[in-house]
Amino acid sequence: MSRYPTIHRIIFFSIIITLLTISPFPKELTAQTKEGSEQFYYLEGLRQYNIGSLGEAQKIFDELIKRGTKNDAIYYYSANLSLQKGDFARALLLMETAVKMDPQNYWYRVQLAQILAAQNKLDQATKIYEELLEMYPQKTELYDDMIDIYIQQKNIAKAWKVLDQIEKVVGKNEATGLTRYNLLVYENKKEEAFKYLEEFDKEFGTPRTATLLGDIHSGRQKDTLALEYYSKALTMDPTYIPASFGMAEVFRIRSQFDLYFERAFPFMANPEIDSKMKVSYMTEILSSQKFVQTFTPQVDTMMSNLYLAHPTDTSVAYTYALYLVQTSRTDQAMMVLDKNLKAHYTSKEAHKQYLSLLYYMESWDKLVICSDSALTVLPKNRDFMELKGIGLLQSQRIPESIVIFKELLTLAKGDSASTVRNLSVLGDLYYQIGNKKESFSYYRKTLSKEPKHIATLNNYAYYLSLENKDLKRAHEMSKKTIEAEPNNPTYLDTYAWILHLMGMNIEARAILKHAMIYGGNENAAILDHYSEVLYALKEYDLAYIYWNQADKLDPSLGIAAKMVKKRGEAK
Template identity: 25%
Template sequence: MKFAASLILLAGLNTVCVGQAKKPPGNKAVAAQSLSAADSGMVKQLFFSALREKTLDNKKAAAELFNRVLQIDAKNDASLYELANIEQAQNNLAESRQYLERAVAIDRDNEWYWNALASLYEKSNDLPKLNAVFDELIRLNPDKSDYYYDKANALYLQKRYNEALKLYDKVEALAGPSEELLLSKQKVYLRQNDVKKAASLLDALIEQNPTQTRYYLAKAEIFSTNKQYDSAIAILRKAIAIDPSNGLLHLALADIFREQNKPAASYDELEAAFADSNLDIDQKLRILLGYLPRLKEPDARASALQLSKVLVQAHPDNSRAYALYGDLLLQSNQVKEAKEAYKKSISLDKQAYGVQEQLVRIEFSENNMDAVIYDGEKALELFPNQAWMNYMVGVAWLEKKNYVKSISYLKNTVMLAADDKNLLTQSYSGLGDAYHATGDRKSSDDAYEKALEADPDNAYTLNNYAYYLSLRNEQLEKAAQMSKHSNSLAPENASFEDTYAWILFKQKKYAEAKLWAEKSLQHDKSASATKTEHYGDILYFLGDVTGAVQNWQKAKALGASSPVLERKINEKKYSE
């Protein structure tokens, strides 16, 4: 057992030292005191009965029998020891400690008892009493280096550094030098701010193990922590000459150069570190995530992207590496490459739902509805309860005019998106569009009403609902109010303006309709045939037949094609 100074003291000490005990307590059921033959026989019988119950894990029965032994023989230290173990097993540490203190008072020469007591003092952090226990253990076994080492570590925790160093020297005299001992002494020197001595101990380790770069790294860390950067760089350069691809060494150099405000040199070392496939990928990912707040800076974005590229080269089978590479490619507007990185990430880990959603969001933004359906439905096979994925696939089917499938996915979405008002509104709005396309007016209106209930100021829902009402020539006043509100929410939107113009036209408010139709055409960058045809309709009812025919003809040239439009052009009059 070695006493770890930087951790909790002596965990499990009583089990490690069993093999060193001089006097196993089980061999001493009766104390060396004058007992009658009857009492002596009873003690033996009770003691071994108690051991039997303990072996059967009947702790309560065992404790009762050991206590009966003590009623006959109050100085039966073996029973006290066994009771201490029973109490400790039930985490009754105070009671266990009392039993052990009574046991060592009876038999001061039993290492078992002292080691068990040391464990309890360690758990209660009673360092002064722990020191006294180690003194007893050293008295009993003066050639055992572990006891000196454990006491030295206890003294270290009490900041009695010089006393600890003396005991470490004693350990070295008994057991010879070791890495563990040298590192323990090093910690003391560092606490004493004696950087030179602390570093010199590592020199000894380096001399003994000249190819072990971790010692160089530890020495460099001492210098770096104390801002002796040149010395740290020099020792790291020596280590890199031994192991050029060691990522930890390059990371240490990168940290030093960053402290020295040398970003170019720091980045070069980072890139070298990222190329080391043996370096923990989680550490690399943390470094890359540190760039995220600075991605608006071109240099930071370029550095992060290059590091992520090196990352996937070093870890070609890691899904997270490709996912982050995809994120950084997307941040750099390399959308095609980002999609490929995401697909690679998904191929390596099909449980990476976040990556799948990111891929489908890109495809959705590109209006690539076939890809949305293909990748989205694959994702939903594994993650059927993802609201946004259901929504995107539902809208994709809506765009493909498969209204039955669209309604199915959008109904899933509204069940899953109860706490997301934005998504709930969009989903109900999509259902309104889908139901309208199937001719189910009631379900369409109900869906739009629910969408507006979730968000009364959703401009797209207001516009679509109003437009469909106007097509049916129903509730035109309500439609006009909704359309006007949508234009106040999203001004200069050509589609919204055209809807309002069309509703006003339906209400026979032709002059006002003309103004909104002209706004729509002014803001329309797509040269819409529908908007142009609507403008012609309005002009006709304002008495401008020539202008009406010209706009109908223009609508035809822009791609509009219907028997109604042909009749308007041929007959030079409005027709429905």
């Protein structure tokens, strides 16, 4: 017995219709042909519905409704299609029409009640269910739905009453037992609920009740009792996966990993188990780097089993690809996401996953090409446009990147966060092509909208320092960045360099020394600046030590030649 109402209860009919070609709807129907033609299109719509061509079915049903059909079933099926799209308002209107046309139809009224409940119109839903119960007292699913509604209304007394009625009609069974357990838990009578379930399991035990008791004992860290109940469940049904998985978790917690993997492998390989639940579980497992490193072959098997069980599931493909990246197999990860993209080419998420991996792999040219492909599917998608802009930037195609980010700026109207981000990026891009005037203009626009935009404050201040002008303003901006992020080596370097240009070398040295602790010693440019400050303070030997380190990190900076020149100046 479910705790939440099921909205989709669809009656499927087996209809075989052989149609070589389907002509478009005639613009007019004569009195003689109208009835037969409508039936023809209704059957074709039903055929499309049953083979899964829901879009085509929707078109046919919509046209028939537009023409004023008196066939109540068309409204019913059209309501189902609206439900699948999440359009509950339209589904409600359609089902109300169907019920008006055939007020005695049991399934129509149940569907209407479920839609009302889903829209939180619980009083109206309750009225329908109560009327149906008077007419169909043997329909146990009605009791089930009513309990769900009473729980939503917090009318637990009525829920208990309905449950008692069910047990009078059908007796005790797994569904009624679990519902009684859940109601006790809802009333915060957890210990009473637990004891009830123990007694119920002794007399009416099923794999599900035994497994639930195993889960409770496992949560209470009573592993031995948990294993007893899981074993009981598996004795009743050796294929019952929840019990097998619960047992596996106990073995994992006990560090009995051989027994754990023995259960975990088939669990991941079973295509009948919900993929989302498995993805969530594996994400938690993968978060433990030590576990993955210790049991890489076994985790490999679990991940490959998961992927093989759900080869067309996008979330599974992405999780598997991330694992492959995590274990330095980016080429295999790319193959997985490439296959997933081909299977779901119109999916935004599939494109996003593929582009994200290209970004991670720094495949900039391919990122540009594939972003263009994604934009043919979803034109003007800002995520894809931004990735294309980044790819162009990293490929040194700066003017083209500027065009993209200007377009993004236009599309971002009304989105303040995106506007600020795009203004800041344009400031950086224009500086890279030497247009300082335009660059500084975009920085000022950024700060006018977001005065505390740290990246812009840093970049604007640093570029002003490179021009050796307006140092007071640069100092003020840079100071804000280190107040916001006091351990950021890049921001510390900018601030120290401005202090150096202002002749405050002792202060600059202290700042750069702090930057060394937080990663500055791994950055050639920061080491170069530190050496310049030390040299200005006449600490020549120490300056040369850091210059040597900088030169080893990045010989392209020309530091070796600089040291020769500096040695000459120091004599």
